[in-house]
Amino acid sequence: xxxNGTRFDGRKHxxxxxxxxxxxxxxxxxxxxxxxxGNTYAIAGVYGPREVHPKHDENAGKAILRVRYNMAAxxxxxxxxxGPSRRSQEISMVTQQALSSVVFLEExxxxxxxxxxxxxxxxxSTRCVGLNAAxxxxxxxxxxxxxxxxxxxxxxxxxxxxxxxAGEEDTEGELDLPVAYYPKKxxxxxxxxxxxxxxxEMRKIIELAISGCKKISEVQQKALMEKYAGGSNDRA
Amino acid sequence: xxxxxxxxxxxxxxxxxxxxxxxxAYEEGGKVFSRVxxxxxxxxxxxxxxxxxxxxxxxxxxxxxxxxxxVSFSKWVVDINSPYQSVLPLNEAxxxxxDLTKTDLTKFFNYGDMVFAEITSVSKNKNIxxxxxxxxxxxxxxxxxxxxxxxxxxxxxxxNGSMVEMIKKLTGTQIVVGQNGIVWIKxxxxxxxxxxxxxxxRMSQSHGLTDYIKNMLEDKLGVKSExxxxxxxxxxxxxDAL
Numbered sequence: 001x002x003x004n005g006t007r008f009d010g011r012k013h014x015x016x017x018x019x020x021x022x023x024x025x026x027x028x029x030x031x032x033x034x035x036x037x038g039n040t041y042a043i044a045g046v047y048g049p050r051e052v053h054p055k056h057d058e059n060a061g062k063a064i065l066r067v068r069y070n071m072a073a074x075x076x077x078x079x080x081x082x083g084p085s086r087r088s089q090e091i092s093m094v095t096q097q098a099l100s101s102v103v104f105l106e107e108x109x110x111x112x113x114x115x116x117x118x119x120x121x122x123x124x125s126t127r128c129v130g131l132n133a134a135x136x137x138x139x140x141x142x143x144x145x146x147x148x149x150x151x152x153x154x155x156x157x158x159x160x161x162x163x164x165x166a167g168e169e170d171t172e173g174e175l176d177l178p179v180a181y182y183p184k185k186x187x188x189x190x191x192x193x194x195x196x197x198x199x200x201e202m203r204k205i206i207e208l209a210i211s212g213c214k215k216i217s218e219v220q221q222k223a224l225m226e227k228y229a230g231g232s233n234d235r236a
Numbered sequence: 237x238x239x240x241x242x243x244x245x246x247x248x249x250x251x252x253x254x255x256x257x258x259x260x261a262y263e264e265g266g267k268v269f270s271r272v273x274x275x276x277x278x279x280x281x282x283x284x285x286x287x288x289x290x291x292x293x294x295x296x297x298x299x300x301x302x303x304x305x306x307v308s309f310s311k312w313v314v315d316i317n318s319p320y321q322s323v324l325p326l327n328e329a330x331x332x333x334x335d336l337t338k339t340d341l342t343k344f345f346n347y348g349d350m351v352f353a354e355i356t357s358v359s360k361n362k363n364i365x366x367x368x369x370x371x372x373x374x375x376x377x378x379x380x381x382x383x384x385x386x387x388x389x390x391x392x393x394x395x396n397g398s399m400v401e402m403i404k405k406l407t408g409t410q411i412v413v414g415q416n417g418i419v420w421i422k423x424x425x426x427x428x429x430x431x432x433x434x435x436x437x438r439m440s441q442s443h444g445l446t447d448y449i450k451n452m453l454e455d456k457l458g459v460k461s462e463x464x465x466x467x468x469x470x471x472x473x474x475x476d477a478l
Contacts, residue, residue, distance in 0.1 A: 030291060049291055049319040060361050104262075104271060108293070110362055111319035139248050142290020142387065144260060144271035147249020184249045184269065221247055228273050228288055229245035 007157070008168045016152065016164045016212050021132070021223035023140045031141025033223070035133035037152070037216075038166050039123035044133035046141040049111035063108040067096040067115045069130055075122040091127045092117075098131060098151070098180040098190035104144040113143060124170040125153045128178050131190070136220055140227070148224075149189055150217040151180035154209035156197065161205055163212045177205050181213035243277055246270040246285060258284035274387075288441075292318040292386040292416040294358050299372065301381070301414030304349045307341050314351065314366060317383070317416045322364035324353060329368045350376040350420065352412050376412065379422025382430055384437045386417035391440040392433055399446055403432050406453040428456050 006012065017038030026032035029045035036042075052058035069092040073082040095117065103113070115137065117130035128151035135149040155165040157173035165176050175195030182189050188206075197205065246252065250270045257263040260271045261283045270276060274285040294300070294316065302322065306313035312324040326334060330344055345351060353366040353373050368374070384392065393400050393413055404411050409423030411433075421429050432449050439445060 031289065051319055051321075108319055109360075139273050140289060142272055142287050145248045146262065146271070147269070148247070185264075224247045224273060225245065228247075 007162060009166065011164075013160060013162045014208060014211065016215055017166055019216065019219045021136060021219050023136050023223050023227040029137070029141075031137045031139070031143070033133045033136030033140055035129050035136065035220075037125060037129050037132075037164070039121055040119070040125055040129045040166075041121040042117055042119045042126065042130040042133045044118070044130065044137040045116045046113065046134070046137040046143070047116075048113040048141070049108040049143070050114070052110065052112040058110050058112070061109055062105040063103075063111045063113055065096055065100045065103060065105060065113050065115065067092050067099065067117065067134070069095055069117045069119070069127070071119040071122055071126065075119050075126075091130070094190055094192065095127065095131050095134065098149055099134060099138065101187075101189050102135075102146045102149055102182055103138065104146070107144050113138075113141075124166045124176075125164065125178065127190075128152050128180070131180050132216055132220060136223060139224055147182055147184040148217060148220050149180050149182050150213040150220060151178065151190060152209055152212040152216055153178040154205045154212065156195065156201070156205065161201070161208060163208050175205070177202075177209060179206060179209035179213060181210050181217075183214060183217050243275045245274070245288075246276045247273050250276075252276055252283040252285075253278070255281040255283055258282040260285035260287055287387045289385060290387055292316070294318050294320060294322070294355055294362070294364050295415070296355055296358050298355045298415035299352060299370075300355060300366075300416040301350060301352050301376065301412065301418040301420055302366070302416070304345045304347055304351065307345070307347060310336060310341075312341070312345055314353065316364070316366075317386075317414075317418055320362045320364055322355070322366050324351070324366040324368065328356070328366065329353075331369075345375060350381065352376055352414065352420070376420050376422075379410070379420050380426055380430065382419050382421070382433065384417050384419060384433065386415070388437050388440045389413060389415055389417060391445070392419070392436050394446060399436060399449065402446060402450060403429055403453065406450070406457065406459065407432070425457065428453065431456075 020036040023033045025034045026045045031046040034043045049063050069088050073079055115134050117134050119126045131151040153165055154163045154177055155173050156175040157169045165173055177193045180190030252268045257268045261268050262271055268283045270285045272287045274287040276285050300316045302314035302316040304312050305315040310326045314322045314324050316322050353368045354370050356367040357365045407425035407429040409421050409425055409429045412420040
């Protein structure tokens with residue numbers, strides 16, 4: 001944060017990077033979406049509900065939700081080693097937990113819903129952007145859910161609380177706190193923190209992140225409407 | 237499709253109002269919300285949402301087109317384009333007496349054969365039973381198969397089958413529509429009929445679609461629909477799925 005109150009990239013403290021969302025980007029998936037936040041870009045594809053393989057994973061009472069988060073080798077400045085890593089496994093797990101709290105899994109017993117998140121370009125908040133894309137893709141696949149999950153991060157850079165930590169802030173900042181939020185019920189479904197803070201400040205950071213999630217939710221809703229309501233008014 | 241209801245495109249989590257939650261809606265704190273992307277509708281004080289996407293979820297009484305994926309001692313396993321496999325027992329498929337010690341079931345249906353069958357039961361843990369006793373059920377020979385989004389099948393069939401009947405008459409093809417989103421087409425003008433059905437799927441949300449498709453087919457085939465309809469119910473025996 002520079003002295004005049006603007007950040008490295010010229011944003012205000014409570015300003016998100018420019019966003020873009022599109023639903024239905026993959027032809028062969030049952031549902032798909034892309035989400036871009038500044039230079040972070042993720043594509044999500046949803047397959048299913050479909051038969052579970054291996055069979056012993058299936059649950060007779062409800063569907064299982066499987067999430068795979070992956071960062072493309074070319075997504076970072078230095079080429080990253082392709083394939084699953086400790087980090088990507090962790091993110092897959094927290095994303096799965098964040099999403100399963102809103103999906104009606106009881107609707108499809110013995111089935112599996114597979115979510116694949118591919119990060120094409122990474123510049124901080126990849127798990128948040130991946131989650132935003134995944135929520136849209138699930139809705140596109142027609143899977144019954146309580147509502148969309150929106151996610152973004154907030155943190156502390158040079159002593160001041162900022163929304164959507166990105167670029168240099170990510171490497172120089174003291175704290176990064178990604179939040180996934182479910183606006184309808186005012187519930188947090190993902191909360192992680194990297195850094196140190198006190199209780200009072202953390203509350204402030206979470207509130208800032210939630211305000212960002214609400215803005216993201218609007219973009220998500222617009223993207224869904226664009227695909228599904230776009231053609232409803234034109235007469236054949 | 238009826239226009240009496242005020243239909244609106246909704247997304248998951250969108251509030252529909254106060255009342256009872258019906259299909260694809262859920263209630264929370266006295267208010268009803270949508271569970272899927274779809275068209276919302278109010279019937280009485282119940283809210284329901286007609287989905288616009290999604291895989292086929294089997295329902296009792298649906299006519300479906302399936303592919304024989306397994307032949308066992310006294311039954312067939314049928315793939316019906318849904319997350320669950322279905323079972324067609326021998327007694328539900330064949331009327332005559334079959335001596336199982338002497339007969340190979342592939343004589344009736346072999347691997348890869350396509351059948352049109354009716355779902356007779358769906359159990360709670362999604363065991364699906366099929367039957368072919370109904371007159372409309374049969375094995376589908378030759379022709380071509382296309383896949384459409386199952387949620388759009390009602391639009392392809394149209395009100396009382398108006399859309400599919402019109403396409404059948406104009407193109408002179410046989411068409412069977414399965415509720416599971418598989419459509420079987422056979423006849424000389426297969427290609428044109430396929431195009432028509434895919435157009436219906438793509439433009440399913442527009443008004444006056446039946447007339448639009450009618451004009452499209454008349455242009456393509458160079459015929460007038462009135463001439464063909466007067467020719468009589470040539471393909472009246474072919475029935476569409478209901």
